[in-house]
Amino acid sequence: MVSYRQNNSECPKLSHHKGSGQGVVRLNGRDVYCGRFGTAECLSTYHRTIAEWLANGRRSVVPDDGAGAEPGDLTINELALAYVEFACCYYRKNGRETSEVRDIRLSIRKARRIYLGPSAQAVLHPLLRAELSLHLFSPREAMEHRLAGKRASRKTRIQPSQRDRSKAKPKRAPGDRYDTRSYYHAVIFGIRAANKAAEIQGRDAIPHWHPNQLRHNAATRLRREFDLDVARAVLGHSSPVVTEVYAELDETKAAEAMERAG
Numbered sequence: 086m087v088s089y090r091q092n093n094s095e096c097p098k099l100s101h102h103k104g105s106g107q108g109v110v111r112l113n114g115r116d117v118y119c120g121r122f123g124t125a126e127c128l129s130t131y132h133r134t135i136a137e138w139l140a141n142g143r144r145s146v147v148p149d150d151g152a153g154a155e156p157g158d159l160t161i162n163e164l165a166l167a168y169v170e171f172a173c174c175y176y177r178k179n180g181r182e183t184s185e186v187r188d189i190r191l192s193i194r195k196a197r198r199i200y201l202g203p204s205a206q207a208v209l210h211p212l213l214r215a216e217l218s219l220h221l222f223s224p225r226e227a228m229e230h231r232l233a234g235k236r237a238s239r240k241t242r243i244q245p246s247q248r249d250r251s252k253a254k255p256k257r258a259p260g261d262r263y264d265t266r267s268y269y270h271a272v273i274f275g276i277r278a279a280n281k282a283a284e285i286q287g288r289d290a291i292p293h294w295h296p297n298q299l300r301h302n303a304a305t306r307l308r309r310e311f312d313l314d315v316a317r318a319v320l321g322h323s324s325p326v327v328t329e330v331y332a333e334l335d336e337t338k339a340a341e342a343m344e345r346a347g
Contacts, residue, residue, distance in 0.1 A: 096174045099131045140167035165193045224259035
């Protein structure tokens with residue numbers, strides 16, 4: 086059998102059973118076949134099998150007689166937690182967890198309701214898509230739009246060799262959605278572009294800022310104009326202690342209170 090992954094982990098590896106052409110994983114001394122090796126169905130079955138095995142206390146979910154391999158009764162939370170445990174040891178590179186682990190944790194966390202005011206709704210309304218599963222903002226679409234604008238503004242004719250200079254297999258390609266890292270890079274790119282135009286027009290430059298400052302300022306404003314509970318609900322915090330880290334105390338209100346108290 087040929088190991089599917091070479092990195093060391095605590096989870097049994099998916100291997101290639103050359104005799105049958107199937108993917109196989111050994112759990113508690115018993116081989117579990119996952120389907121034709123190299124297919125998405127095989128990998129999906131392997132992930133599900135390992136998650137069920139972990140949720141079952143690292144005990145095989147296959148009966149001793151090998152018939153009717155049915156998993157034990159699992160709750161959705163148990164299966165999700167088991168899959169996260171599996172991902173932590175499966176998705177590793179150079180001894181460290183890869184970005185897949187972060188994405189998996191984000192995808193299974195409790196859904197949070199986001200409240201939008203009239204101003205935000207007015208901004209987002211033209212960007213809404215008919216397909217609800219698509220993200221409103223996409224790095225790939227932003228890159229395509231920027232390149233199309235550059236082509237349209239060219240003053241010389243595009244040569245055949247210049248029509249597509251993209252790499253066949255780039256190491257990093259724009260994704261279909263923003264994460265915290267790409268969102269930060271987009272903000273930095275926008276600040277640099279705006280400051281370049283401001284320098285030409287003789288305007289003041291925009292100072293460097295971080296996207297987290299928006300959340301911090303919003304929390305402080307909500308706490309000042311409403312109360313801590315409202316700020317906590319909008320930010321999606323389960324504890325007001327976390328909200329207090331984001332929302333600064335309003336010293337003006339404290340001074341006014343002491344002025345009235347004498």
